[in-house]
Amino acid sequence: MPASNAPSGRRQPYARGLDLKNGRIDLSHGAGGRAMAQLIDDLFAVAFDNPYLAQQHDAACIPMDVGQGGGGRVVVSTDGFVISPLFFPGGDIGSLSVHGTVNDVAMAGARPLYLTVGMIIEEGFPLADLKAIVQSMAAAASSAGVSIVAGDTKVVERGKGDGIFITTTGIGTVPDGVDISANRACPGDAILISGSIGDHGVAVLSKREGLAFETDILSDSAALHGLVADMVAAVPDIHVLRDPTRGGLAAVLNEIAMASGVGITIREKAIPMATAVRGACELLGLDPLYVANEGKLVAFCKGEDADRLLTVMRAHPLGRDAAIIGECSDDPHRFVQMETAFGGNRIIDWLAGEQLPRIC
Amino acid sequence: MPASNAPSGRRQPYARGLDLKNGRIDLSHGAGGRAMAQLIDDLFAVAFDNPYLAQQHDAACIPMDVGQGGGGRVVVSTDGFVISPLFFPGGDIGSLSVHGTVNDVAMAGARPLYLTVGMIIEEGFPLADLKAIVQSMAAAASSAGVSIVAGDTKVVERGKGDGIFITTTGIGTVPDGVDISANRACPGDAILISGSIGDHGVAVLSKREGLAFETDILSDSAALHGLVADMVAAVPDIHVLRDPTRGGLAAVLNEIAMASGVGITIREKAIPMATAVRGACELLGLDPLYVANEGKLVAFCKGEDADRLLTVMRAHPLGRDAAIIGECSDDPHRFVQMETAFGGNRIIDWLAGEQLPRIC
Numbered sequence: 086m087p088a089s090n091a092p093s094g095r096r097q098p099y100a101r102g103l104d105l106k107n108g109r110i111d112l113s114h115g116a117g118g119r120a121m122a123q124l125i126d127d128l129f130a131v132a133f134d135n136p137y138l139a140q141q142h143d144a145a146c147i148p149m150d151v152g153q154g155g156g157g158r159v160v161v162s163t164d165g166f167v168i169s170p171l172f173f174p175g176g177d178i179g180s181l182s183v184h185g186t187v188n189d190v191a192m193a194g195a196r197p198l199y200l201t202v203g204m205i206i207e208e209g210f211p212l213a214d215l216k217a218i219v220q221s222m223a224a225a226a227s228s229a230g231v232s233i234v235a236g237d238t239k240v241v242e243r244g245k246g247d248g249i250f251i252t253t254t255g256i257g258t259v260p261d262g263v264d265i266s267a268n269r270a271c272p273g274d275a276i277l278i279s280g281s282i283g284d285h286g287v288a289v290l291s292k293r294e295g296l297a298f299e300t301d302i303l304s305d306s307a308a309l310h311g312l313v314a315d316m317v318a319a320v321p322d323i324h325v326l327r328d329p330t331r332g333g334l335a336a337v338l339n340e341i342a343m344a345s346g347v348g349i350t351i352r353e354k355a356i357p358m359a360t361a362v363r364g365a366c367e368l369l370g371l372d373p374l375y376v377a378n379e380g381k382l383v384a385f386c387k388g389e390d391a392d393r394l395l396t397v398m399r400a401h402p403l404g405r406d407a408a409i410i411g412e413c414s415d416d417p418h419r420f421v422q423m424e425t426a427f428g429g430n431r432i433i434d435w436l437a438g439e440q441l442p443r444i445c
Numbered sequence: 446m447p448a449s450n451a452p453s454g455r456r457q458p459y460a461r462g463l464d465l466k467n468g469r470i471d472l473s474h475g476a477g478g479r480a481m482a483q484l485i486d487d488l489f490a491v492a493f494d495n496p497y498l499a500q501q502h503d504a505a506c507i508p509m510d511v512g513q514g515g516g517g518r519v520v521v522s523t524d525g526f527v528i529s530p531l532f533f534p535g536g537d538i539g540s541l542s543v544h545g546t547v548n549d550v551a552m553a554g555a556r557p558l559y560l561t562v563g564m565i566i567e568e569g570f571p572l573a574d575l576k577a578i579v580q581s582m583a584a585a586a587s588s589a590g591v592s593i594v595a596g597d598t599k600v601v602e603r604g605k606g607d608g609i610f611i612t613t614t615g616i617g618t619v620p621d622g623v624d625i626s627a628n629r630a631c632p633g634d635a636i637l638i639s640g641s642i643g644d645h646g647v648a649v650l651s652k653r654e655g656l657a658f659e660t661d662i663l664s665d666s667a668a669l670h671g672l673v674a675d676m677v678a679a680v681p682d683i684h685v686l687r688d689p690t691r692g693g694l695a696a697v698l699n700e701i702a703m704a705s706g707v708g709i710t711i712r713e714k715a716i717p718m719a720t721a722v723r724g725a726c727e728l729l730g731l732d733p734l735y736v737a738n739e740g741k742l743v744a745f746c747k748g749e750d751a752d753r754l755l756t757v758m759r760a761h762p763l764g765r766d767a768a769i770i771g772e773c774s775d776d777p778h779r780f781v782q783m784e785t786a787f788g789g790n791r792i793i794d795w796l797a798g799e800q801l802p803r804i805c
Contacts, residue, residue, distance in 0.1 A: 115691075116691060116692060116802065117691030117796065121691075122700070122795070142522075142627060143549040143552060143687070143688075144552065144553045144615070145521050145522070147521060148518065149518075149519040159506070159507050159616075161561055161595055161616060162561070163561035192503060192504065193502060195506075201521055203524065203612035203614075205525050205527055205565070205610050235521055236523065238525075241803060245606070250599075254521075254523055255504070332476060333477075336478055340482070375478075436473075436476060436477070436479065441476075442600070442602065443601060
């Protein structure tokens with residue numbers, strides 16, 4: 086019974102240090118008692134250090150300046166990360182879980198400010214791996230200028246999870262006058278992409294058990310809010326922004342066509358792609374249009390704004406390979422089509438089944 | 446290849462309806478393509494229907510009135526739910542995931558407004574169970590007056606999860622002048638609890654495989670924001686509020702003693718407990734002080750405010766069994782002690798190991 090553990094004398098919060106080198110997560114780390122408090126104090130609080138987290142509430146109280154009058158707009162987004170493997174060329178589940186949610190907030194034209202983190206960890210998970218992931222999250226958050234203000238840790242028995250799953254929620258604010266939304270694409274809009282497609286998916290696949298192949302491709306995992314801020318400053322009337330993650334460019338274009346009621350035509354030759362990604366996709370029988378990206382965005386704007394937007398994108402390190410890849414048309418069928426490199430025409434449908442499970 | 450699925454004629458978004466009766470989750474439901482969109486449209490969007498979710502962004506744009514000047518305070522909290530079994534007497538993982546996070550926000554004295562939901566579902570999970578859980582979430586959110594404004598669904602392979610895990614994030618606003626925090630307990634403060642302890646943990650345990658026993662005990666899972674609003678209106682200077690979930694009353698009292706630098710003494714006789722809960726705990730060798738609750742709160746206030754606060758709590762349906770259970774003292778050791786029913790004195794330490802895994 087716990088009561089038999091009565092301390093003698095002045096209470097020392099933790100009898101022993103957390104063994105971050107050789108220790109493993111056990112069920113007590115999710116039980117709400119001393120072991121969990123120690124994990125939070127010795128690992129999370131140190132890595133994510135900020136005044137909001139230091140309040141040590143279950144809930145964080147955060148300032149939110151939404152403009153004069155207090156009636157401004159807040160943007161919130163949530164995303165779960167179940168990627169396998171947890172560590173991959175160019176990133177890990179920690180940095181990915183920050184970038185992915187920062188990007189979802191940024192795609193509304195918002196400035197990301199705060200993140201919350203929910204971890205579901207499998208019993209037996211190495212504390213050294215957890216430390217690496219947490220430090221990677223902290224570095225990604227710091228570099229993106231967001232504070233991790235609240236969190237939660239649950240532990241499930243061995244065999245009931247898969248290492249670690251991370252769910253992040255992002256909160257940000259949108260400047261007045263910015264209205265970026267998947268349903269705002271219009272016939273005549275130009276479609277731009279910020280860089281090459283397929284890097285993330287191929288990098289992750291290259292480390293999958295049973296699939297390992299040689300490649301220098303790194304995941305493109307990155308926080309895009311800085312690029313978005315530059316873009317919005319140059320062209321405040323951007324109609325749509327979207328990051329082509331799960332389901333790739335094909336899924337995102339279909340979502341936008343459906344939401345906006347337009348047709349879309351893209352040109353295969355115009356879509357940036359690394360030679361190694363093209364090769365890996367051919368080898369594995371994958372269509373790169375459906376492969377996930379984690380540091381790219383697609384933008385829709387008026388045709389007349391396209392060149393200006395492209396110039397701004399190319400001036401940013403995360404947009405230097407940006408390209409205009411197509412345009413919207415008036416099409417009641419809402420088809421997404423591609424002019425192929427060989428001069429043909431192909432319908433780009435949504436993915437019906439699944440191509441790459443657990444890519445993010 | 447997906448491209449071979451080109452539709453003919455005007456696009457129908459989904460070829461077949463979702464089989465919510467006999468269907469099962471497969472990996473395609475998390476792949477970002479057509480199956481995932483169908484799951485979102487046919488199940489989540491219908492159940493959680495609200496104008497923010499209907500924006501169909503990855504991020505929801507939500508109004509947030511933080512008072513004149515826009516410098517007000519927003520409260521955010523996140524919680525993962527991995528409870529086993531998923532359905533238990535008095536609730537399920539869906540209602541629990543709403544109540545738990547609504548309560549974390551409410552414990553800052555805030556009014557909960559919005560929730561986001563991240564689901565991690567195991568391949569093979571019955572769609573009928575998912576529908577029941579989603580409808581339970583929707584009902585709990587509606588009854589708590591919160592909108593579910595953004596969500597995410599991931600699917601992991603069979604054997605890499607355990608049915609469904611749900612992470613919710615809650616956002617609310619705090620009225621000016623309210624400052625409720627775990628570090629505000631003072632010597633002389635009275636400690637109140639809103640009702641009986643141990644109901645949730647015992648109700649869940651009664652359905653565990655290998656542990657099943659007869660009991661009429663229901664989980665106390667409930668949203669406490671209404672009770673909190675009444676309490677704050679009557680006694681704006683409440684010092685601390687906390688819901689004793691994982692780790693039970695013992696963990697919460699120790700956290701508060703540690704954060705505020707006070708000693709705490711509670712009286713065993715004063716703590717409300719159902720006879721059946723007491724019996725089940727004796728049978729299972731559990732200490733009810735460490736058993737999770739999901740619809741109770743602990744409040745700390747000045748001694749002179751205690752009777753007024755108690756009266757208001759008892760006037761609310763979720764506080765009708767409220768009681769004053771102890772007080773804070775000046776104690777550099779920050780001990781939590783209990784005067785036992787037999788006249789003895791016992792140190793109530795934190796739980797060192799774990800008593801009840803996956804109770805929430």
